[in-house]
Amino acid sequence: MPYDAEILVIGCGNVLFKDDGFGPAVIEALEEYSKEKPLPENSMILDAGTGGPHFVFTLPQECWKKMIILDVVEFGAEPGTLRKFDVHELPEGSYENVHSWPVSQPLHDLSEICEVIVIGCQPEHVSAPDVEMGLTPRVENAIPEAIKMILKEIGVQNDSPN
Numbered sequence: 635m636p637y638d639a640e641i642l643v644i645g646c647g648n649v650l651f652k653d654d655g656f657g658p659a660v661i662e663a664l665e666e667y668s669k670e671k672p673l674p675e676n677s678m679i680l681d682a683g684t685g686g687p688h689f690v691f692t693l694p695q696e697c698w699k700k701m702i703i704l705d706v707v708e709f710g711a712e713p714g715t716l717r718k719f720d721v722h723e724l725p726e727g728s729y730e731n732v733h734s735w736p737v738s739q740p741l742h743d744l745s746e747i748c749e750v751i752v753i754g755c756q757p758e759h760v761s762a763p764d765v766e767m768g769l770t771p772r773v774e775n776a777i778p779e780a781i782k783m784i785l786k787e788i789g790v791q792n793d794s795p796n
Contacts, residue, residue, distance in 0.1 A: 637678065637680070637693065637695055637698075638678075638695060638697055639676060639677055639678035639697065639698075640676040640677070640697055640698065640699040640700065641674070641676055641677040641678070641699060641700045641701075641702070641787075641788050642677075642678050642679075642680060642698060642700070642701045642702070643661070643664065643677060643678070643679045643680070643702045643704070643784055643788070644657070644661075644679075644680050644681075644682045644701065644702065644703050644704065645657030645658045645659070645660050645661035645662075645679075645680070645681045645682060645683075645704045645705075646658075646682050646683070646684070646703060646704065646705040647683070647684070647704075647705055647706060648683065648684050648762070649683075649767065650761075650765045650766075650767065651760050651761045651762040651763075651764075651765070651766065652757075652759045652760055652761040652766045652767075652768065652769065652770065653706055653713075653755075653757035653758055653759055653760050653769055653770055653773045654706055654757065654760045654761075654762065655767075655768075655769060656704065656705065656706050656755045656757065656769060656773055656776075656777075657681075657682075657703070657704040657705045657706070658681045658683060659769055659774070659777060660704045660777055660780045660781065660784075661679055661680065661681040661704070662681070663777050663778075663781060664679050664781055664784060665679060667781060671790075673788065673790070674788060674789065674790065677788050694744055694747050694748070696747075698744075698747065698748040699748050699749065700748055700749045700750075700751075700787070700788075701744060701748055701749070701750045701751070702751055702753060702784055702787050702788070703741070703750070703751070703752045703753070704752075704753050704755075704780060704784075705752060705753075705754060705755075706754065706755050706756070706757040706760065706773075707719065707752065707754025707755070707756070708756070708757070709754060709756060710756075711756040712756060712772070713756050713757060713758030713759075713770065713772040713773060714755065714756065714758070714770075714772030714773050714775055714776040715755070715756045715776070716753060716754070716755050716756075716776055716779055716780055716783065717753075717754050717756075718751055718752070718753055718754075718783060719751065719752040719753075719754055720750075720751060721741045721742060721744075721745045721750040721751065721752065722742070722745070751787065753780055753783050753784065753787075755773055755776050755780065757770075757773060758770040758772055758773055
């Protein structure tokens with residue numbers, strides 16, 4: 635199967651809509667980091683773009699033990715602020731991507747077979763439906779801390795992406 639790993643690190647979002655590209659940007663940075671310091675063999679990183687809810691989250695594998703999702707989440711903090719959310723902190727039907735597709739229901743369903751967490755970044759500007767490439771500076775600056783949070787979650791201690 636294409637997603638055979640105990641730990642999946644999945645970046646969600648659309649790079650065409652400014653800060654909505656946070657998840658894919660973190661995955662790109664993590665891929666660069668892992669060239670120098672390989673991640674554990676039981677982990678897989680994946681840029682799911684906008685397809686996470688439809689392609690990844692609905693295709694659970696028995697081998698999955700943990701899913702770490704990176705995405706923008708509106709939670710009323712300063713732009714660029716990161717927060718780890720347990721999937722049960724996301725009320726069913728409340729976590730939607732910029733296209734208003736409900737994401738929390740598949741995540742709640744997945745949490746019955748594996749641990750699911752969301753590392754959410756407070757966006758400054760999501761430009762949808764207008765195309766604006768690139769992250770705002772505060773969200774861009776959150777990427778190294780997001781990588782540290784991922785490394786901690788997958789059991790890589792005392793490692794810095796810088």
